[in-house]
Each structure stands twice: as C-alpha cells, then as structure tokens.
Amino acid sequence: MASGIRDKVAILGMGCSKFGERWDAEPFDLMVEAFAECIEDAGIEKDEIQAAWLSTAIDSVNVGPSGVPLAVALRLPFIPVTRVENFCASGTEAFRGAVYAVASGACDIALALGCEKLKDTGYGGLPQRTRGVTNSMYWPNLSAPGVFAQLAAGYRGAYGVDRDELKRAMAQVSVKSHANGAKNPKAHLQRPVTMDKVLGAPIVAEPIGLFDCCGVSDGAAAAIVCTPELAKSLGKQDLVSVKALQLSVSNGSEAGHNSWDGSHIKTTRIAAKKAYEEAGIRNPREEISMTEVHDCFSITELITMEDLGLSQEGAAVKDVLDGVFDADGEVPCQIDGGLKCFGHPIGASGLRMLYEMYTQLLGRADERQLADPRIGLTHNLGGFPHMNVSSVSIVGRYEGA
Amino acid sequence: MSKTGITAVGGYIPRLRMQRAKIVEANAWANSALKGYAKGERSMCNWDEDSVTMAVEAARDCLGNGPRDAVTAVHLASTTLPFADRQNAGIVAEALNLPENLSTLDITSSQRAGTSGLINALNAAANSPVLFAAAEHRRSQNGTPQELLAGDGAAALLVGTDDPIATFLGGHTVSIDFVDHYRGQHHEFDYDWEERWIRDEGYMKIVPEAVGALFAKVDKEVTDVDRFIIPAALRGVPAMLAKRLGIKDEAVCDVLQGICGDTGAAHAVVLLAKALEEATPGETILVAGFGQGCDALLFETTDKITSRRPGRGINGSLAVRAVEENYNKFQSFNQTVDKDFGKRGEVDKQTALSTLYRNRKMLTGFIGGKCTKCGTVQFPKSRYCVNPNCGALDTQEDHAMADTPGKVNTYTADSLTFSLDPPAYFGMVQFDGGGRLMVDFTDVDRDSFDIGVPVRMQFRVREYDDERGFRKYFWKAVQTASSGAEA
Numbered sequence: 001m002a003s004g005i006r007d008k009v010a011i012l013g014m015g016c017s018k019f020g021e022r023w024d025a026e027p028f029d030l031m032v033e034a035f036a037e038c039i040e041d042a043g044i045e046k047d048e049i050q051a052a053w054l055s056t057a058i059d060s061v062n063v064g065p066s067g068v069p070l071a072v073a074l075r076l077p078f079i080p081v082t083r084v085e086n087f088c089a090s091g092t093e094a095f096r097g098a099v100y101a102v103a104s105g106a107c108d109i110a111l112a113l114g115c116e117k118l119k120d121t122g123y124g125g126l127p128q129r130t131r132g133v134t135n136s137m138y139w140p141n142l143s144a145p146g147v148f149a150q151l152a153a154g155y156r157g158a159y160g161v162d163r164d165e166l167k168r169a170m171a172q173v174s175v176k177s178h179a180n181g182a183k184n185p186k187a188h189l190q191r192p193v194t195m196d197k198v199l200g201a202p203i204v205a206e207p208i209g210l211f212d213c214c215g216v217s218d219g220a221a222a223a224i225v226c227t228p229e230l231a232k233s234l235g236k237q238d239l240v241s242v243k244a245l246q247l248s249v250s251n252g253s254e255a256g257h258n259s260w261d262g263s264h265i266k267t268t269r270i271a272a273k274k275a276y277e278e279a280g281i282r283n284p285r286e287e288i289s290m291t292e293v294h295d296c297f298s299i300t301e302l303i304t305m306e307d308l309g310l311s312q313e314g315a316a317v318k319d320v321l322d323g324v325f326d327a328d329g330e331v332p333c334q335i336d337g338g339l340k341c342f343g344h345p346i347g348a349s350g351l352r353m354l355y356e357m358y359t360q361l362l363g364r365a366d367e368r369q370l371a372d373p374r375i376g377l378t379h380n381l382g383g384f385p386h387m388n389v390s391s392v393s394i395v396g397r398y399e400g401a
Numbered sequence: 402m403s404k405t406g407i408t409a410v411g412g413y414i415p416r417l418r419m420q421r422a423k424i425v426e427a428n429a430w431a432n433s434a435l436k437g438y439a440k441g442e443r444s445m446c447n448w449d450e451d452s453v454t455m456a457v458e459a460a461r462d463c464l465g466n467g468p469r470d471a472v473t474a475v476h477l478a479s480t481t482l483p484f485a486d487r488q489n490a491g492i493v494a495e496a497l498n499l500p501e502n503l504s505t506l507d508i509t510s511s512q513r514a515g516t517s518g519l520i521n522a523l524n525a526a527a528n529s530p531v532l533f534a535a536a537e538h539r540r541s542q543n544g545t546p547q548e549l550l551a552g553d554g555a556a557a558l559l560v561g562t563d564d565p566i567a568t569f570l571g572g573h574t575v576s577i578d579f580v581d582h583y584r585g586q587h588h589e590f591d592y593d594w595e596e597r598w599i600r601d602e603g604y605m606k607i608v609p610e611a612v613g614a615l616f617a618k619v620d621k622e623v624t625d626v627d628r629f630i631i632p633a634a635l636r637g638v639p640a641m642l643a644k645r646l647g648i649k650d651e652a653v654c655d656v657l658q659g660i661c662g663d664t665g666a667a668h669a670v671v672l673l674a675k676a677l678e679e680a681t682p683g684e685t686i687l688v689a690g691f692g693q694g695c696d697a698l699l700f701e702t703t704d705k706i707t708s709r710r711p712g713r714g715i716n717g718s719l720a721v722r723a724v725e726e727n728y729n730k731f732q733s734f735n736q737t738v739d740k741d742f743g744k745r746g747e748v749d750k751q752t753a754l755s756t757l758y759r760n761r762k763m764l765t766g767f768i769g770g771k772c773t774k775c776g777t778v779q780f781p782k783s784r785y786c787v788n789p790n791c792g793a794l795d796t797q798e799d800h801a802m803a804d805t806p807g808k809v810n811t812y813t814a815d816s817l818t819f820s821l822d823p824p825a826y827f828g829m830v831q832f833d834g835g836g837r838l839m840v841d842f843t844d845v846d847r848d849s850f851d852i853g854v855p856v857r858m859q860f861r862v863r864e865y866d867d868e869r870g871f872r873k874y875f876w877k878a879v880q881t882a883s884s885g886a887e888a
Contacts, residue, residue: 123744125817133753137764138863138875140827140841143745146815147839150828153811157852205815205824255839256779256787258831262811386829386839 004278007400008103010228010239013042016355019219019342020188027056027063027117028073030220034348035074035113038222043234046074049224050107052081055094055114057346057382058127062117070113087382088294089247089391090114091221091350096245096391098225108226114352115220116345125216126344145205145213147384148297152207154262154385155303159314167207169317170298171198174211174340176326177295181337183368188217189341212298217343221351223358228398239398240361243279243375246271247391255386265381267390268307272379275392276309281375284309288331288394289373290360292353294381295338304379305333308392327368335360335368346382350391353378357395405527406565406700407558411463412674412715413455414554414661416844416883418442418722419731421549427728428544438549443662445725446553448734448821449843449861449877452479452536453489455555457496457860459674460534462713463557464497466804472499472559473529478508478518480584480666481538483872492874493534495765496860498801514666516690519673520572520698522560530561537665540735542590550634552662556674556715566709567677567686567700573615576694579603596635604631604638604691605645611695612646612687619699623647627684628676630654632668633691648687660719666692673700675715682706713885721885723846733821745819750866752873762799767858767876769836770797778802778835800836802858803876807832809854812842821865830856830878843877844884855881 015038017030025033039046054070056062063069067081084093091114098110121127126144130136140146152166175195181187193211201210231239248267254260272284281287291308295301302320305311310331311319319325325333334340336356339349357376359365375396382389425439446455456477464472475497477490484492490505508518515535522533536555541548560569581603582593593599608631616623629652631639643653654672656663664671669690676686682704690696711717725731732738762768763781770782775791778800786793812828819825826842842850843861856878863875 121744125745128745128748128819130748133756134760137752137757137760137873140839141745141815141818141820141825141864142827142839143815143818146813146818146825146827149813149815150811150839153813153828153852157810203814204817205813208813252783253787253789256783256837257777257789258835258837259789262829384839 005245006243007241009099009225010231010241010398011223011358012226012231013038013224014355014358016221016352017219018186019217021119022218027115031073031115034220034222038224042224047077048109049111050109051079051101052111053094053097054083055090055347057085057090087389088346089380089382089389090347092380092391092393099242102225111224113222114348116347117218118216118345119218145208148300149205149208151303151385152299158261158263169320170212171195172320173298173301174198177334177338177340180327180335181341184337187337187341188215188343208297214296214339215343217345219345219348221348221355228400240358240395241398243396244275244394246275249389250387264303265307267388271390271392272308275394279394288375288377290332290335291377292356293379295340350380404568405523405562406568408561408563408565409463409559410674410677411459411557411711412718413458414444414718415446415450416721416723417445417725419445419725423726423728424549431544441659444552444554446538451483452481452538453483453492454860456493456534456536459555459557460497462711463559470500471530472532474504474531476506476518476522476533478514478535478666479537480509498766512666512692513690513696515670516696523569526560533558533560535667535670537667539665543737550663552664554664554671555667556670564705566706567702570699570701571619572698573611574696575611577607578693600635607695608642608689609645611697615697625685626652626687628652628654628686630672631689632656632672634663671715678714678716717885750864752871764875767803769800769802771800772796780836780838805832807856809852841877844879846883857881857884
C-alpha cells in the first residue's frame with residue numbers, strides 16, 4: 001500500500017528569475033539566474049546535485065528538446081538530466097520528478113528547473129504549437145483564451161449565472177491579482193488595475209477580455225530538494241516539506257462523452273481529492289493558508305476555487321466578489337500576483353508558484369508576507385477544459401522530528 | 402421499360418449575399434460603366450466553401466433521408482474544381498458516405514458542363530442511378546462586370562428510372578467553338594469578348610439551332626413548353642430567344658440575376674432544380690445550356706413531383722440570406738486581394754496524405770463510432786469506448802453522424818486565433834442521441850448564437866495550404882436556422 005509523499009522530501013533551496021519580456025536574455029541566462037539564487041539558498045555545491053529535471057513546453061521557440069540545454073547552461077557534471085513536458089503542469093512535473101527521485105532513495109539531492117522563453121515569436125500571446133498530425137486535421141484553430149472561454153459558457157449553462165455578473169466576478173479575479181503583483185519586484189506586471197479598466201478592455205475571446213488573460217513572459221524557476229534529515233544535517237532549521245503531489249490527466253471522456261457539462265474541470269477535482277488525502281487535509285477552506293492556482297484566464301481561477309473545494313459548487317462568483325480570495329481574505333489566492341502578473345512561461349510556472357509558497361512559509365515575502373501561513377497549495381491546469389492535465393501540489397512547514 | 406428521368410432534386414446557394422452597390426462603389430472610379438450593374442445582390446461563398454462543399458450540400462439535400470446505397474455513380478460538373486488532379490467527385494462521394502463500388506467523374510472546361518454532364522448522366526442512368534451535381538465558385542477580376550454578374554451555388558439531381566419526378570424526353574447538342582470568353586491554363590480569370598457579338602452571333606444563332614434539332618426528335622412542340630430555362634446573364638436574351646423560338650413569354654424562367662447571380666456551369670442545373678421545386682405534374686420544361694455550342698434538354702414532370710420536394714432546395718437556400726456589404730471581405734474570401742491575417746497563420750499546414758487516407762471516413766465522411774456493448778455514440782471512433790462506465794475494447798461500429806442534429810454546449814468567439822473570418826467561433830456540440838465534439842462553427846448569426854442553439858453539420862474547408870495547393874476538408878456546425886435545411 002502506497003504511503004504517499006507527505007513529509008518525505010524537503011525543499012533545500014529555491015530560486016526564481018525576474019519574469020517579463022526579457023528581450024535581454026537567452027533561455028540559458030534565465031536558467032542561470034534562477035539557479036544561482038536557488039543553489040545559494042540551498043547552500044550546497046553544484047557537484048552535490050545528483051540528478052536534474054528540466055521542464056520546457058514549447059519546442060518552436062525556447063531551447064528545443066532533451067535535457068541537454070539545462071546540462072549545458074549550468075555545466076552540470078554529466079549527471080542524469082530529464083526533460084519533461086506536460087502542458088502547463090510541466091514545471092510541477094519537473095518538481096515531481098526530483099521529489100520522487102529523492103523519496104525513492106535513488107539520489108540524495110535533486111534539482112528541478114523550469115524555463116520558457118516565449119517572447120521570440122514576433123507576436124503577442126502564446127506561440128502556435130503543433131498538435132499532432134491527425135488532430136490538426138479536424139480540431140478548430142483554438143487559441144488558449146478561446147478554449148478557456150468555453151468554461152464561461154459552460155458555467156453559465158450549468159448555474160444560470162447572468163453574463164454581466166460572471167464578467168464582474170472574472171474582473172475581480174484580475175483586480176485582486178494585479179493588487180498583489182504590484183507588491184512583487186519579480187512580477188512582469190506590477191501595476192494595479194481598476195474594475196472599470198478590466199471590464200472595458202478589448203475582447204480577446206468572448207467573454208474573455210485582455211485583462212482576463214495572464215501575461216506572456218519569459219522566466220525560469222528552480223528548486224533543489226533532499227530528505228528532511230539531510231536538510232537538517234546541512235544546517236537548515238525551518239523546513240518546508242512536500243505534503244502532496246497529485247496529477248490527473250483527462251482520458252478523453254470530457255471531450256467525447258456527454259456526462260461532463262463543461263462547467264468545471266474534472267481532473268482538478270480528482271487531483272485535489274487525492275492531494276487532500278495524501279496531505280491529510282479534511283477541510284481545505286480552513287486548513288489551507290494560501291493558494292497559487294492556474295489563473296491562465298480569470299474564468300479558470302474562478303471555477304478552480306470550486307474544483308479545489310474552496311468554494312461550494314456554484315458559489316465562486318459570490319465568494320470572489322466577497323473578497324474571500326483577496327490578500328486579506330479567508331484563503332488568499334495568487335499572493336505573488338499569479339500568472340496574471342508573472343505571465344506564463346509554461347515550463348517555469350509550476351515552480352514559480354512553489355517558489356512563492358516556499359517564500360511565504362519561510363516568512364521571506366516582505367511587503368506581501370501573510371500572517372503565519374502553514375499550508376500552501378499550488379495548482380496547474382494545462383491543455384483545454386475538455387482535455388487537460390491538472391496538478392495539485394501541497395507544501396507546508398515540516399513538523400517532523 | 403420504365404422511363405429515365407430525374408428522381409430527386411436538391412440545391413444549395415451560400416447564405417452570404419454581396420451587395421452589388423458596394424462592389425460598384427469601390428470600382429466605378431475606374432470603370433463608370435459598372436454603375437449599370439449596381440442593383441441587387443449576388444450569392445457569395447463563405448471563406449470555407451468551394452465547388453466541392455457546395456456540391457456536397459446540394460447532394461445531401463437531393464438524397465434527403467433516403468437510402469444511399471442505390472447510387473452507383475457521382476458526376477460533378479464545374480469549371481471551378483478545387484483540384485486539377487484529384488478527382489473532385491470522389492471527395493463528394495466520400496463525404497456522402499456512398500459505397501466504394503461507384504463510378505465518379507468530373508465534367509469541366511465549359512459553361513456547358515452542367516447541361517452536357519446532365520445529358521451524359523441521363524444516358525448512363527438508363528442502366529443504374531447517377532447522382533449528378535453541378536457547382537460553381539467563380540473568381541472574377543476586380544472591377545469587371547463578371548464580378549457583379551456571377552454568383553456561387555450548386556444543385557444536385559438524382560437521375561434514374563425509379564419513378565421520376567420529371568421524365569427525360571430527349572436532348573440534343575451542337576458543338577461550335579464559339580469563344581465568348583475563356584480562361585487559359587495558368588490564368589486566374591476569364592477573358593471576355595464584346596457582349597453584343599456574344600448575343601447576336603452566339604446565343605441568338607446557336608441556341609435556336611440546338612433547340613430546333615431537339616424538337617425535330619421529340620413528340621412535343623415548342624409551344625408546349627411551360628418553363629424555358631436559358632441561364633444567360635446578358636439582359637433580355639432569354640426573352641429574345643423565347644420570341645425567336647416561338648415559346649410563350651410566360652414560360653421564360655427568371656435567371657435569378659437580382660438575388661443570386663449567374664452560377665456559371667451550375668446555373669442551368671440550379672434553375673432546373675428551382676423549376677422542379679415549383680412545377681406541377683404534366684409540365685414541359687426546356688433547358689438550354691450555352692458554351693462552345695449548346696445543349697438542349699426536354700423534360701416532362703410527373704405526378705410524383707408534388708410529393709418529392711427537397712428539404713431546402715434553391716428556394717429554401719435563397720430564403721436564408723445574410724447581407725454582406727464589405728467588398729474587401731468579398732475580395733479576401735475570393736483571394737483576389739492579398740490580405741494579412743497575422744503571424745499565427747504562418748504555421749505549416751501540410752497535410753499528411755497517409756493520415757488523411759487512414760482517417761478518411763472520419764474526416765471526410767464524419768463517421769464516428771457506436772459501442773455495441775453500451776450504445777454510446779462517440780467521435781472519433783476509438784478502440785476503447787469513451788463511456789466511463791463501459792470502456793469496452795473494440796466494440797464500436799461505424800456510425801454516420803453528418804445528418805445528426807446537435808446543440809451548442811459551449812462556445813466562444815475567438816479574436817486571437819488565426820481565422821480567415823475572425824472572430825473564430827468554435828465550441829462543444831452535443832449530438833442528439835449521444836456523442837459530442839469540439840468543432841468549428843460557420844455561417845454564424847452573431848445576434849442569435851448562444852448555448853443551446855440547434856445546429857446541423859456541413860462539409861466545409863477547414864484549412865487552405867496555399868503553399869502546396871491543398872485544402873483540408875472537415876465538418877462544421879451551422880445553426881439550423883442559418884443552414885436552410887429542415888430541422
């Protein structure tokens with residue numbers, strides 16, 4: 001019987017590059033920037049790392065395939081480096097690889113680094129991606145906002161929510177994240193926005209407007225992990241440990257079977273349930289101190305509150321408008337500014353979210369520091385509402401011996 | 402021996418109607434004579450329509466819900482076939498899920514292709530039924546009268562011996578190399594000669610020769626003709642011909658110049674389809690097709706005609722219209738202007754032909770699967786059943802879904818993604834009786850589109866690979882109210 005990952009692995013160090021339109025930086029520069037902070041925080045030498053995972057998602061720009069780019073960028077000492085890609089959960093997948101390697105005892109210290117260079121396409125938004133030879137013959141030319149906009153229609157259909165009310169709640173999601181991002185020097189977008197500005201922005205994919213979309217940025221983030229015992233022996237006092245790592249991948253039933261109504265994300269619900277069990281969480285709204293969820297679009301964050309059990313089904317609109325997820329609310333969400341303000345360099349995002357949780361749990365978040373956070377949850381959702389990859393990770397203060 | 406004739410009829414005219422005044426407004430500075438053509442509207446293909454897709458729609462209308470395995474041949478007439486070397490009638494047959502034991506044939510190279518093809522089909526149908534379709538998507542050079550006179554459209558006729566709605570009394574063809582216009586190889590557009598010469602030396606001399614020869618062969622007189630179809634866009638020509646031939650004035654059929662335009666090689670068939678939608682039993686219909694000679698065909702309607710009207714037909718199509726006033730959009734859809742649609746459109750659009758062949762039933766025929774264990778309908782057909790409570794392996798049978806109506810479950814109008822007519826509408830469609838698909842919407846009526854709207858599927862161009870001259874076809878969902886078809 002599997003015993004789960006809870007408290008078996010601790011984070012020894014983390015790093016995160018400045019996110020943004022990094023016209024100045026090659027992907028290698030971003031990797032080095034995140035790694036330099038990470039290894040200094042970890043307090044180890046590079047040759048103590050025994051295995052590494054690199055997450056990147058888009059081949060057409062960025063660094064190309066394989067683990068080689070990371071090994072070359074960091075001049076790693078010929079250790080195993082594995083490149084992972086799993087849509088927007090790629091960064092979390094790199095972390096999962098490193099954590100599982102340590103938990104298995106296969107290595108003492110492992111590195112996870114995610115990096116994405118999106119801003120070399122010549123146009124705004126995510127780069128066009130290949131979708132498979134057969135898929136491209138019949139799938140619509142769906143853009144990311146276009147597919148996630150489907151959620152708004154599905155949610156409207158399921159709960160009979162008024163279009164304008166839903167649009168206002170979506171806007172509040174973005175207003176809240178911008179307020180948080182304004183306090184984060186590493187964020188891409190650091191300016192607060194008003195409700196009127198969000199509501200008045202041009203429509204990208206109905207009903208998603210420009211300010212309902214996360215930014216598009218370059219960035220990298222990294223984590224070095226080891227066992228709690230090893231971390232303590234290396235002199236670390238306050239530890240952040242992994243409580244749960246869960247992933248759920250659609251099997252095509254949402255896309256092909258009429259049992260799904262399009263108002264929620266099936267995978268997130270499954271991953272969340274498993275993660276809560278793994279972490280021993282019974283009442284998420286009370287026990288989780290803060291979340292970093294996949295706010296690729298405001299509507300995604302809104303319905304994710306329900307999928308994670310932080311709002312009752314059909315209640316997210318009200319909870320969002322009531323400020324439950326604001327910085328001073330019951331369960332702050334995107335305290336670092338989220339994808340909204342960091343942008344979404346796909347391979348890096350999962351690790352960037354964990355970086356904020358780690359920073360908050362260690363009390364290092366300066367101006368945006370929350371009072372006494374104990375448990376942080378991160379969530380990624382990649383692909384399309386009807387066919388996707390969803391990850392839920394929970395980290396918290398290590399309370400073992 | 403039973404008589405050969407037309408046993409069913411169908412039609413399709415695109416929903417978009419370009420307002421001629423807008424074409425004139427843009428071009429009259431260069432040619433003030435165009436002002437004489439500013440009245441009315443012409444039908445116009447959406448960006449994702451061509452002669453093949455229109456032929457498929459007309460053929461579906463013609464075949465209705467009847468059995469399709471009786472069809473033994475598909476003949477397609479057009480001078481605007483999307484492929485010069487890939488049989489276009491074969492695409493139509495595949496889209497209609499007709500059996501593989503079938504002969505297919507493209508008929509082209511003349512405005513007479515529609516009527517010559519029909520005579521040929523009628524002769525062939527004495528042995529076994531032929532589905533005959535004619536379609537035209539005409540591109541014209543900016544600022545020419547042809548741009549104003551032409552229209553896009555298609556019609557389909559099932560011809561055979563099984564209780565015709567109109568029996569074929571006879572046909573005659575004269576072939577004369579009269580070049581009123583031509584379109585040479587490697588040239589995009591038609592080159593025309595003077596209209597007065599075409600009228601006087603062409604129509605007025607060649608058509609009477611063919612019609613006269615026809616009536617010498619059949620047991621009818623020209624005075625018996627109740628409907629006279631001659632698809633001449635030149636003003637007054639049909640009436641002048643009727644007078645010359647001794648056909649009664651009221652028999653002259655309107656050529657739909659005001660509301661549709663001249664659909665080229667398809668137009669005689671389009672007008673015949675329309676006539677058959679309206680005719681009563683016992684009418685005599687004369688059809689003449691002009692182009693390097695003339696075909697003349699004579700039909701007599703039977704008492705079956707009133708009980709076998711098409712679901713939509715030409716009249717049903719004409720009734721569903723969306724006014725288009727943007728001349729630049731018309732040019733763009735017809736690729737007569739080189740327009741930028743952004744860098745997202747620059748991705749490689751190569752089609753893997755081996756993949757297309759392997760998946761042809763799914764992609765061209767819109768065949769899904771139905772699980773024999775749990776009954777779940779699914780698209781695409783898959784090895785393991787998609788029903789979470791079933792999941793059985795290799796239990797699915799082919800399940801044709803093109804004619805299954807559906808409803809919009811979710812949708813968006815996407816202004817970011819590449820589209821030749823942004824915003825791109827796409828979303829989840831749930832089919833009545835099971836199955837769903839994330840699919841493109843086309844011919845969207847922005848004012849009435851919403852979740853819950855009923856849709857039906859239509860065969861359309863999904864993507865053009867301009868670099869390689871290929872186009873991908875797939876099925877899209879159209880609001881039932883915009884499709885003109887019966888719900």
